Amino acid sequence: MTARMVQLSGVIVDLIYTVEQVPLPGTEAIVHDSTLTAGGGINAMIAARRTGVAVDYAGTLGTGPLSDIVEKALRAEEIGILRPRLKDMDQGCCTVLVDRDGERSFVAAPGADGVVRTEDLAGIQVRADDWFLISGYALGYAGSHAALSQWLANPPEGLRLVFDPCPLVAQIKPAAREAAMHAATWITANMSEAEFLTGFADPAKAASALAKGRAGGALVRMGADGCHFAAADGESIHLPGYRVDAIDTNGAGDAHTGAFIALLSRGETPLEAAKIANVCAAFSTTREGPATAPFLSTALEAMGR
Template sequence: AGRAGGRGAAMTARLIQMSGVIVDLIYRVEAVPEPGTEAIVQGFSVAAGGGFNAMVAARRMGIAVAHAGTLGTGPFADIAHAAMVREGIDWIGVRLAGRDQGLCTVLTDAGGERSFIAAEGADGVVTDADLARLDPGAQDWHLLSGYALHYPQSRAALVRWLRARPPRLVFDPSPVIAAIPEGARQAALSAALWVSANRAEGAVLTGLSDPAAIAAALAEGRPAEGGAILRDGARGCHLALPGQAPVHLPGFAVRAVDTNGAGDAHTGAFIAMLAQGADAERAARIANVCAALSTTKEGPSTAPDLNTVLVAMGETPGTRDRQGDTSPA
């Protein structure tokens, strides 16, 4: 079982992932099949995914990470737990007996794009008592995905938690944002210090199509130290701070082989750099490179470490500059 999350004031910031870890069943295919046909499978693997991906990126960027989600009992829950142990991620959630972890079936085509279907398991169950156990440190950050608000057995408790305004919350709407009830969606948007969305999700939230305009709309009303990131795939991202014009930060050119988890890598890296004192633009530039490099390897949790990112950016690892501490933990 996990433990509660309290820490002494002297401890440094960490990321607390509120969204569930699931298990990905990953098929590499020539192309996603048409209805009624079968794909030609070129490879298959099983790996922890979902909320795990952003945690891995943040951990490799140099901060401590804790998972507050629920683990079940069964072979898939064991895979999820073992993956967290390997990455040095502290599990502070609860165990739900009699229900295994959720699954996601991923089809990654020859161009590196993915299609998927998912169903929750124990990861989709969160209660008020589970959330009451948490005791975050003063410098901790929280990450919440729209998936957690989509699941009926976690939504109500999380909405109540959101209305209590948890500090330093980053909200990732996720591809299911359109299916989330309006009250839950607004609770997350109202509580979020930062919103990190991809272009399609941002369009759903704002009704806009221009990425800069979407970023600006998502940043409107955020606290002065917050804002919005509009992720735009290989084109990079748009960074918007409240009351300021959005800034486009170009992507880092790579040959992508698998985009699975790239958005999560971006979000995890961005939070990690903010937690280590980088300003928002610096954090977003590093997140762009981290996400791009993650697509050059097969798998959902392929974020590089901070040294690798800095070298790719032409910088010397382990140095401190005026924009924040870039030295790895």
């Protein structure tokens, strides 16, 4: 494989509880199941691998038991690790509550994944067939936003970047957010993130606004309703979602993003890549866990291809 996705954002460990409902303050949740697994930033990488492209992790990997979980998960999916491990700091952790309707809530804190230095980025090589992915989490962390902002403000020649602003987009420093917006070939955001970035609650208008002036375009993800797709030179198009019985939506947005990037890398048109990514995201919700993206063959079979 020559096509490659390179992820700049860090990977954390998810402590996932399947609960009856998210508890009110002062009460305790009824827990049906729990698991400890690599999550967060790994989800999009696994989706891209299962869609058939090479993937390398350019984020930070620390040292400690949580970092060991992440390294094992990366190697199990044959995801390359581009940088040496950071000493004396373990990986961050996120507590995920998945309720009876499959919706999820997060409480997270960064660790080594939230540390990126200028010298860490200097050694990253941008190849002609690469697509890079960065999330707003990396841009929001105190230990990584400065180096990443500087790198994005003066991006390497030929950089093709997908920017996922993430739910914490409002907490990203304006300079870091603007650098990512400027460097991004494509932006993929959920409806609330897109509204924050554009001021438009209408996803069609938000997608068109995000796409304007960039080399690629924008996607506004709408969960079970699919996504709005806008190329820089065209109107926004609604691409319906693929209907499934969802049991866990954790990681569905990442599955969409990873599949979309991989499909672009494989030569699909952006519109077709978004359609298939909708199906990949839908199938990811039919299994419990954060990294449940399907293999490309599963999505194509469901589409009759």
